[in-house]
Amino acid sequence: TQSQFLEAKVPQLMSNSNERGNQHSPWIPDSTVQEVCDHYQGLADEGKSNFMSAVASGMGVRHDKILTEASQLQSQVGREDAAILQAEKRLRLSLVPGYSTLFSHISRLQGGVKFLVDLRADLLDHLLSQQSLQNEAELKALNDTLKDLLIGWFAAGMLNLERVMWSSSCDMLEKISQYEAVHPVRNWTDIKHRVGPYRRCFVFTHSSMPNEPLVILHTALTRDISASIQSIVRKQNDIAVGVKSGEENPEEAQAAIFYSITSTQKGLQGVELGNHLIKSVVKELQSEFPSMHLFSSLSPIPGFRDWLISQINKQVKDEHNTSLFTSQELDSFKSALNITSPQALSTLKKVIVTNEWVKSESLVKSLQSPLMRLCARYLYVEKRRKMALNPVANFHLRNGATMWRLNWLGDTSPRGLAASCGMMVNYRYYLENTSSLSQRYIETQNIKASKQILDLVGNGSSNADM
């Protein structure tokens, strides 16, 4: 079994072996460490899960040893500093699990850090997949240790900021296209446009994973803050067409619009690479365009349409509940839908699910106000464990952005209609406020929103300054 393999290979790391003295980092030959990695990579999924459980349970901290060291420390109270510091050090060492030592050894192998990134991706899948894991607490402790090590190895200072251009390697351009998770790249023309004039594509790479874009940020340079993604990813940017290939007029680059960000390594979830990348790109653009002063995302709103449908389903049973739509709105739907029957809501649901509504001008008109109101509520009011329910909102708010403008028909592609009835939102980065807003959101879940958003939500209280 996996435990027997580990007992045989690295007994000095196993918590039940008396070989696990209190020497901090027992010496393990690289060849043995490599054997452990090769063994793991040769396993099928089931074997990998068993291996991770064996590591989590067999290489964890020794609880009895921790208690012993803790009582030892207790008995030093009142003694001189040296004795207390020594006892504290022994306690600290007893809190280091064997697998932490194993991971440090693996990280020093060629390709070792990449191995650990992939191992964590497997571990996260394992934690997500099976509900009742008998040693779930130990697996979570293993994940925490691995995540903390990765956060150290992928700290902002260890990352390389690279700009991807048409002249970059085909390999990198191909990876950028394949990893794109927000607005799919259809062909080489698409990707050429996204790295062409008035566009910036930046990635972070890391020496342990050469030529691998860890996180990708696509930015459009525009005169003011964009409300529509079609103007960015579809038709040629009219300014770009006007200039000779490759030239840009800095006067036209007053705003940086982040319209797609993708983290490519599942094993680096929680390392917040996207947040670091946005900050680095802002600095990079400010030095390239000193007059640039507008920084904002143009973000999708995944999940809004599904949420709206679920709200309608709840209401269909109770026709007179006007918490969702006012009676005037329902009347205008009926005339736009050309129906008189009371099933306005179920008919409305159908045209929303099929995206049919966007073809009817009168429906588009009658839906704009209620859908914008409900979408603002979805973004600003709906929570999951106290944080914003929408993951993209949560990401930008954690970075310290302001929920700034909801855009009607910001993305009229099938994807945009299916995700959020075509709406998009700008999360605006007021550079002087981001760190304080980030801290406030993380500590108090307070969302900084503009007057437009607050008026749509109907709070009335509005930050008139924005």
Ligand SMILES: CC(C)(COP(=O)(O)OP(=O)(O)O)[C@@H](O)C(=O)NCCC(N)=O
């Ligand atoms: C939004 C992203 C980039 C945030 O990543 P990151 O900043 O590294 O945060 P985290 O994954 O460390 O919590 C990431 O969650 C992602 O790639 N999401 C899927 C694509 C998207 N933009 O929604």
